[in-house]
Amino acid sequence: MTNSPATAAPNAASKPIIQLRGLQKYYGDYHALRGITTDIREGEFFSLLGPSGCGKTTLLRCIAGFEDWSAGDLSIDGANMENVPANKRPTNMVFQSYAIFPHLSVAENVGFGLRRARLPKEELNKRVSEALDMVGLGGYGKRAAHALSGGQRQRVALARALILKPKVLLLDEPLSALDKKMREQMQSELRRLQRQVGITFILVTHDQEEALIMSDRIAVMFEGTIEQLATPQQLYRRPVSRKVAEFIGIMNFLPATVSRADATGIDVEVVGLGRATIAAEQCPAGAKTGAASVGFRPETMTVLYDNDPVPASGQIVTGTVAEVVYFGDMTYYDIKLDGVEKPISISMRNVVGRPVLERGAHARVSWDNGALVLFC
Amino acid sequence: MNLRKLFRSEAASGYLLLSPTAIFSIVVMAAPLIAVVLFSFMTAGYLKIIWTPTLANYVTLLDQPIYVTLMMRSLIVAAVATAATVFSALPIAYFISFFVPPERKSLWLFLITIPFWTSYLIRVFLWKVILGYNGVINSAFLGLGIIHEPMTFLLYNANAVVITLAHAYAPFAILPIFVSLEKIDRSLLEAGQDLGESRFMTFIRVTLPLAVPGVVASVLIVFIPTVGDYVTPTLVGGNNGQMVANLIENSYFKLGNYPLGSAISVSAMGIVTVICLIFLFLNRRFLRSRS
Numbered sequence: 001m002t003n004s005p006a007t008a009a010p011n012a013a014s015k016p017i018i019q020l021r022g023l024q025k026y027y028g029d030y031h032a033l034r035g036i037t038t039d040i041r042e043g044e045f046f047s048l049l050g051p052s053g054c055g056k057t058t059l060l061r062c063i064a065g066f067e068d069w070s071a072g073d074l075s076i077d078g079a080n081m082e083n084v085p086a087n088k089r090p091t092n093m094v095f096q097s098y099a100i101f102p103h104l105s106v107a108e109n110v111g112f113g114l115r116r117a118r119l120p121k122e123e124l125n126k127r128v129s130e131a132l133d134m135v136g137l138g139g140y141g142k143r144a145a146h147a148l149s150g151g152q153r154q155r156v157a158l159a160r161a162l163i164l165k166p167k168v169l170l171l172d173e174p175l176s177a178l179d180k181k182m183r184e185q186m187q188s189e190l191r192r193l194q195r196q197v198g199i200t201f202i203l204v205t206h207d208q209e210e211a212l213i214m215s216d217r218i219a220v221m222f223e224g225t226i227e228q229l230a231t232p233q234q235l236y237r238r239p240v241s242r243k244v245a246e247f248i249g250i251m252n253f254l255p256a257t258v259s260r261a262d263a264t265g266i267d268v269e270v271v272g273l274g275r276a277t278i279a280a281e282q283c284p285a286g287a288k289t290g291a292a293s294v295g296f297r298p299e300t301m302t303v304l305y306d307n308d309p310v311p312a313s314g315q316i317v318t319g320t321v322a323e324v325v326y327f328g329d330m331t332y333y334d335i336k337l338d339g340v341e342k343p344i345s346i347s348m349r350n351v352v353g354r355p356v357l358e359r360g361a362h363a364r365v366s367w368d369n370g371a372l373v374l375f376c
Numbered sequence: 377m378n379l380r381k382l383f384r385s386e387a388a389s390g391y392l393l394l395s396p397t398a399i400f401s402i403v404v405m406a407a408p409l410i411a412v413v414l415f416s417f418m419t420a421g422y423l424k425i426i427w428t429p430t431l432a433n434y435v436t437l438l439d440q441p442i443y444v445t446l447m448m449r450s451l452i453v454a455a456v457a458t459a460a461t462v463f464s465a466l467p468i469a470y471f472i473s474f475f476v477p478p479e480r481k482s483l484w485l486f487l488i489t490i491p492f493w494t495s496y497l498i499r500v501f502l503w504k505v506i507l508g509y510n511g512v513i514n515s516a517f518l519g520l521g522i523i524h525e526p527m528t529f530l531l532y533n534a535n536a537v538v539i540t541l542a543h544a545y546a547p548f549a550i551l552p553i554f555v556s557l558e559k560i561d562r563s564l565l566e567a568g569q570d571l572g573e574s575r576f577m578t579f580i581r582v583t584l585p586l587a588v589p590g591v592v593a594s595v596l597i598v599f600i601p602t603v604g605d606y607v608t609p610t611l612v613g614g615n616n617g618q619m620v621a622n623l624i625e626n627s628y629f630k631l632g633n634y635p636l637g638s639a640i641s642v643s644a645m646g647i648v649t650v651i652c653l654i655f656l657f658l659n660r661r662f663l664r665s666r667s
Contacts, residue, residue, distance in 0.1 A: 064566075064570060065569075065570075066566055066569075066570075085569065085574075086566070086569040086570050087569045087570070087571075087572045087573055087574055091570075092570055092571065093566075093567070093570045095563045095566070095567060096563075097561060097563050099561065099563040099564050099566065099567035101564060101567070101582060102564075102586070103585045103586055103661075103662060112568075112571050112573075112581075113571030113572045113573075115573075115581075116572055116573075160571065161570075161571075164571065164572065
């Protein structure tokens with residue numbers, strides 16, 4: 001109900017290009033991958049998101065052929081990849097350090113993988129300059145690789161990988177070394193490139209914002225397992241666990257008690273908010289009666305100004321403003337609801353005619369049942 | 377007044393601080409060098425030097441085949457010894473850099489320096505024991521019945537000089553190559569394979585070119601001193617293994633002809649300098665600065 005068709009991957013119906021079945025990886029005693037089973041679809045922008053040490057890079061390196069796995073199966077385009085070395089796989093990688101060959105020129109870097117195709121010289125030069133044009137580096141071919149900026153190195157790494165027309169492009173934290181402005185520019189450029197070439201991109205990142213912006217689907221990983229695999233909207237609105245909710249953006253949590261949970265809905269008593277009836281799908285992990293917690297995003301609550309009418313669908317609770325941070329376009333409030341110890345965060349868009357409440361002021365907060373997520 | 381001002385200036389105090397080392401360098405390095413160059417244009421008289429500038433010594437060097445022959449032999453022996461040293465050092469450096477776990481690397485480098493614990497002279501003598509007529513190799517082969525009389529081509533010729541030099545200079549060649557291999561970002565090798573090349577081709581196309589600065593350093597470090605090596609040809613070279621340094625020693629101390637000895641020294645230095653510059657020029661592509 002909450003997921004409109006637009007949120008799904010554009011090629012949602014297409015066949016899987018990578019199939020992972022119970023993939024396990026041990027480094028000595030350390031259990032880096034704990035049974036990864038999932039399909040990555042043809043032509044989608046797929047992200048592996050998680051904190052450092054969650055196994056996302058290990059999984060990417062298994063797909064690329066730089067790591068062996070301890071158990072399970074990995075197939076790419078229907079072919080089992082066991083004992084297939086990296087140079088025989090239909091994948092190419094953009095490394096975190098870019099791994100630009102320092103002894104070669106830009107054109108020699110980009111054409112590195114074409115040696116084995118034994119193309120005539122004009123054909124080779126044509127393909128290299130096409131690849132450089134595609135990443136916006138037309139005319140840079142003769143430059144020495146060590147004379148490039150970070151963003152340019154990244155583009156060379158992309159051109160060098162894409163020129164080989166891989167079935168899957170692997171990106172290992174490709175934007176982490178760039179400054180903020182460059183990173184934002186590359187995010188949209190990568191997205192554009194992916195649509196243009198139409199192949200599967202698999203991005204490893206620890207930056208949730210980056211994953212949300214770029215991906216068709218995101219696999220959130222913790223401690224060697226995929227905690228949730230969903231579209232960015234599903235992930236943000238309906239996280240399956242508090243862990244995912246805390247990792248993606250900001251979420252407020254309040255203790256709650258579930259008194260009824262069935263297919264028609266869930267009755268829940270939330271500390272500070274009161275009684276609410278929510279839809280079954282608002283507890284994506286499955287609800288059961290008893291103690292639980294309820295989460296909601298800061299922007300789903302509204303701080304009402306004196307004369308604001310009560311919204312039709314909303315209920316109202318009261319509290320006091322514990323902290324105000326004015327941010328120009330936004331104001332961030334910490335509000336202590338009556339009867340709740342820990343303040344909750346609420347973000348409000350600043351609009352004309354709406355003053356910012358001061359610290360210690362009395363606040364009325366309206367909220368919507370539909371914004372709640374239940375974690376049992 | 378002005379003097380005090382002068383001594384207070386930064387440049388002056390800089391030169392003052394520099395002067396002990398500067399004077400030391402001039403006295404122990406530049407002065408002998410200048411003296412040798414000057415001597416090479418003089419003429420040896422009976423028990424004295426005739427101070428009239430002349431090119432006669434250099435003409436002698438070109439005239440008499442012995443000098444050209446020994447210079448050529450020195451260059452060839454040094455080149456072969458350098459090639460042998462660097463080619464055997466490369467796999468060792470590669471092994472330590474790529475296959476020895478990081479915490480063991482310093483132990484391995486330490487072990488490589490063990491030959492330096494004994495004097496060079498003793499190491500050369502040990503090669504005499506190994507290569508000699510009744511030496512380790514001959515005895516072993518005789519005992520095994522592979523040969524019926526001792527091999528004589530092992531000792532007292534240019535081969536023995538090459539073997540001994542290659543062994544003696546191995547650590548000097550291993551260390552610079554090791555350093556340049558250590559500097560290679562390992563993700564470059566993964567990138568090579570990711571782009572479709574086998575391990576071997578990645579080695580040829582990525583590792584080797586990036587190791588060139590270390591190889592060049594090794595070549596220079598081994599070649600320059602071995603051209604002028606004196607002890608090794610004296611002890612294991614025999615008559616046909618004599619090199620240019622023996623000739624210089626002969627001119628100075630046996631013939632007492634300082635000017636001729638100096639001329640040989642100066643031309644040897646000049647030739648080695650030119651060869652090294654040509655070598656560096658040929659490898660300039662790989663020696664460009666990198667970030």
